[in-house]
Amino acid sequence: MKLKPLLALLITAHLGSAFAADDPLSAWNSGHAKQAIETWVKETTSSNSKDFIPVSQRYVVFDNDGTLWPEAPLTFQLQFVIDEIKRLAPQHPEWNNDALVQAVINNDMKVVMQSGKKGLMQLMALTHSGMTTEEFSQRVSNWVDNHRHARFGCRYDQLGYQPMRQLLDYLRDNGFKTWIVSGGGIDFMRVLAEKMYGIPPEQVVGSFSLSEFSLTDNGTQLRKTMNGAFYDDEAMKPVAIHLFMGRRPVGAFGNSDGDVPMLQYTSANPTYKTFGLLVHHTDAAREYAYDAHPPASGTLISGLRLAPQKGWVIVDMKKEWKTVFDPSLCAADQSSE
């Protein structure tokens, strides 16, 4: 009968897709990274395991830029700053005489980068202070609605890494509380994190400044300022974790040397078996390859050096990730697969 092979094919195809759907980490290739993740989760969540971690202690922290979404060639937030400066410029004739602002408007990124931290803080002040917290969130939402990533052609909120989004889901399904601890702005990330990653605002920790409270004619307002600026990177990440979370994490996931102190703090947890992971950007075809130019330049040097002795898992994107972006959200990734 001719139907049989067709039937077999249909059944196989059905089972195949069912199996894929059953794999919570289907965007990961079978390999040491996926295996290490699954082993650690099994060891720490099986109630009869010697490494069992009570649910109340399952706190894991993720960097954002370069760990959950791309950071090259510019961070999303810096692109937002640039787009906002251009949008706001017509209302600010006084900016005509500002060399740095003019460089932004003219896409002279060399001048922008050379302006260093001082220049960046000036641009942050122009785009991240003065408005109410609600207005700022609305501006970020509007920006997301009206801009597409230059290379991938997708909305920015479609560009979370699919394997990492699956990892967040997988960890939550196993009782872990997922946190972002990032150098990105706390108010900027919070607009996106719930939709993109399923992470509520209070579990998003980032760089921040203090807002200013006042009464208004019909209520109250919080206005963003640059006061008390806290830059959540490097040694300040463990500080922020203690301040916001109040527990030492059992897992830490990053991609650069700025995440190393957070991984060190986590690995030194005196009570529980911990997990550390670093995303290694090796995939110029599907994303970017930029983080390590041995022996000494790049954004991930000490992380790679420390990983073997600390037992941190290095995720070589090119090898370990089946897809980079979710093709159902964004087709960017498909051409180069």
Next chain:
Amino acid sequence: MKLKPLLALLITAHLGSAFAADDPLSAWNSGHAKQAIETWVKETTSSNSKDFIPVSQRYVVFDNDGTLWPEAPLTFQLQFVIDEIKRLAPQHPEWNNDALVQAVINNDMKVVMQSGKKGLMQLMALTHSGMTTEEFSQRVSNWVDNHRHARFGCRYDQLGYQPMRQLLDYLRDNGFKTWIVSGGGIDFMRVLAEKMYGIPPEQVVGSFSLSEFSLTDNGTQLRKTMNGAFYDDEAMKPVAIHLFMGRRPVGAFGNSDGDVPMLQYTSANPTYKTFGLLVHHTDAAREYAYDAHPPASGTLISGLRLAPQKGWVIVDMKKEWKTVFDPSLCAADQSSE
């Protein structure tokens, strides 16, 4: 038959106790406060109500000192400071020449109070900085284990107000996420909040300073400092709520004018029907009566003035609370009931 009345009595008694046990707010007297709480919870959690609040938005904030536990005549944390100074003094001969420290050791509270904010910060520095975050938590635990409240004779962690602890449980049972937002020290409160109130550390917001991260021979450490001190009171409470929580609350519970901005910020929520409540300390027999001496002195003056126009519920402790402390934890309250 003689059995009938007895049977009836037994059934009535049984039903009576069953009803009491079924009442999640059994430590509250029937009255306007209890009724207002129940009405708001019903209105905002019944899915067919016009005032329904989605679970993801049910964030409520509680002050701690004077709202969840006593603050008179000294806050628990100031008592901890005093007890710590006395405990540590033998190791610090250099304190012999310090007039303020000597006043603490000699229980000369008049001098301590007159030293003002500057003096208080000095005492805080001596007892809240220099040690690791873990050492500090251990010191707070040791203090709780080894001290009793002078008037009530109970451990400090037995002195949460029973009606408010029930209210926290009741709100959580109805899908609300309960937060502490207090002028108390964040690290101090976090040691106690989980056990006393069922509130995990990340939902405890308070005054804070930044810790300092470093590597050690066998791991990492976070050492407490006085840097970047943030005093979480008055207009800084909404600022802290935005920073830590990232949402505007739908309910706010306090007891003093320092909580008024937090209640104003909550009441001005543009989207949801909110709830505001102020505990009014009127009960010298069972606790303390100290907060309002009209027309102008006291810790709860503008709160009482604003309450009627804002719709905030004033909880007259003497009238509204059946018990102040949980008699199963602490017998303090029983003699005067």
